[in-house]
Amino acid sequence: MxxxxxxxxxxxxxxxxxxxxxxxxxxxxxxKFAGKEKEYLCDTIDSTYVSSVGPYVDKFEQMMQKITGATKAVAVVNGTCGIQVALRLVGVKPGEEVLTQALTFIATANAVHYNGAHSVFLDVDKDSMGLSPTALHRFLNEFAVKRADGVYNKESDRRIAACMPMHTFGFMCRIEEIVAICKEWGIPVVEDAAEALGSGIGLRSAGTFGDIGVVSLNGNKIVTSGGGGAVLTMDNELGNRAKHLTTTAKVPHSWEYVHDEVGYNFRMPNINAALACAQLEQxxxxxxxxxxxxxxxxxxxxxxxxxxxxxxxxxxxxxxxxxxxxxxxxxxxxxxxxxxxxxxxxxxxxxxxxKLPMYLHxxxxxxxxxxxxxxxxxxxxxxxx
Ligand SMILES: Cc1ncc(COP(=O)(O)O)c(C=O)c1O
Missing domain, CATH: 3.90.1150.10 (Aspartate Aminotransferase, domain 1)
Incomplete structure (x- = not known):
């Protein structure tokens, strides 16, 4: 002792x-606030554009695209809602299943639940601490079956609508193997890259391997907007859908208020985007x-x-x-x-x-x-x- x-x-x-x-x-x-944080924040106050529209939101999205190489980055109010909407965008519906890891922050599982879907928790690799391709392969071989409208879990009779690996603490999981397995089965991949802005493999950034990825800019992350996140994708159409859904599904018009589906107010305020821009510069x-x-x-x-x-x-x-x-x-x-x-x-x-009470079953x-x-x-x- x-x-x-x-x-x-x-x-x-x-x-x-x-x-x-x-x-x-x-x-x-x-x-660490060692750049133009105060200047940009004062700028939003002087301009009165502190809320959900403003030039810093656009600038933030462009900076995120440049940094990550994503075709489209959409600013959102936090990473959790980014994941929630990403799952919906790849087609996750109530009663369906999402394959993910149990070793993660609560937001990963909650975002599945917010869509009325069920998490299926698979093991991680000991070395990467992220979803294990071996466990994924094993699970699909044992339980999955392809039907006309998708892949089903034979045991639960639920459709397996997505797979969501997570890059623990910024360490990359074996994302390429996971994407390859999911491609074989036709299962979309949502990458929970909340912790991994700045991580990657080769020239590719975390969050851009799957169909859609999400990073967080919460106060405890490598850069912060106070609270915030970004939805990333290499698919322009999916990116446009992400922007539409997270901005109340409003049909663009100078004065008319017309919304064409049930969207979300997940917009990152301009004042937060200002902070994010100053942080991304560093x-x-x-x-x-x-x-x-x-x-x-x-x-x-x-x-x-x-x-x-x-x-x-x-x-x-x-x-x-x-x-x-x-x-x-x-x-x-x-x-x-x-x-x-x-x-x-x-x-x-x-x-x-x-092992948590709400996900015990x-x-x-x-x-x-x-x-x-x-x-x-x-x-x-x-x-x-
Ligand atoms: C793995 C993981 N997923 C999702 C989130 C959610 O991000 P946010 O706090 O921005 O909602 C976080 C971080 O907080 C996280 O660590």
Whole structure:
């Protein structure tokens, strides 16, 4: 036990070394406002355009397209509603199923539920912490059947309307394999890239591999608009549909109010978009600085018995939240207590969705890797210094 405590204290020392803070409280992740944030915010106030239309919304969408390479980026009020609408756009209807992971933030599962659909929770890969193509393949081979109007789950007799992998903490999952499997079956892919702005594989950005993807600009993310998100797609038509549906489905007209379907008021306000634009201008700087923090941690953990988690080879990671893997749940809990009590903020990975009261009855596979990770993964301070 004494040896274990020594080890845990050494981790805290490493974190304090990286953040050059021997005494002060070290938060998990804080935003950095070092650019034109105040100038752009004042500009929206001076112009009176603080609400759902304005030039910063258009500028934000163009910047997101340039950064991610998406054909179309649509600004939304947060990532959760972006996912909700993305699922609807690929055809998810009440009573249908969405294949996703249980090891995720609650928004992933809730967005399925908001559409009246059911999540089917499949296991993740231990190394990527994202949806496992092996688990997906296994599930489809065992339960799926192709019918005239789509792929069905033989057991539940529900249509499998979409698959939604998630890039945990900015680490890329095996998205290319997942997309290939889904293509074979004709199942659309919605990429929950909420945490992964700036991550990718080769020249391709997270959120642009599937039919549609969503990033979040919540206050805890790599860049923030206060609250906000963007729906990304390489399909122009789907992008136009996303814009229409998230802006109350209003038929464009200078003064008439005509709406042609039940849309949503998911518009990102111009004042938030102004903040987002100033933040996006600094994204590259943040990515470089985060890579530096990652590099320092990586070096300091090199000869340590605790595993510092690294992205899959061949992918690049935005290092939004960095994490360590402790040997077991008992040590994890001891570390969480010790670090938080000593002013170094850390937090465990999420409780699996299928163990929460509202999703207890959802279908789930073995969750062997997800449970392994739930018991061991802890996020450590990862802010831009
Ligand atoms: C995996 C995941 N999905 C969805 C969301 C939802 O994003 P938002 O907070 O912008 O609604 C978040 C983040 O908060 C997230 O981490």
């Amino acid at each position: 004494e040896k274990c405590k020594m080890n845990l204290l050494e981790i805290i020392e490493i974190i304090r070394k990286v953040y050059r803070q021997q005494q002060e409280h070290i938060p998990l992740h804080v935003p 994204l590259n700087k943040f990515l470089v600085e985060k890579a530096n923090v990652y590099g320092e941690y990586n070096e300091l953990f090199e000869n340590h018995s605790i595993e510092f988690r690294r992205p899959l080879v061949g992918t690049y990671c935005n290092h939004w939240l960095m994490c360590i893997q402790l040997p077991d749940k008992e040590t994890r809990d001891a570390f969480l207590k010790l670090s938080n009590e000593s002013g170094v903020m850390t937090r465990p990975i999420w409780r699996l969705m299928n 959802s279908k789930a596979d073995s969750q062997i890797n997800a449970q392994f990770l739930e018991d061991r993964i802890v996020n450590i301070p990862s802010s831009v210094r």
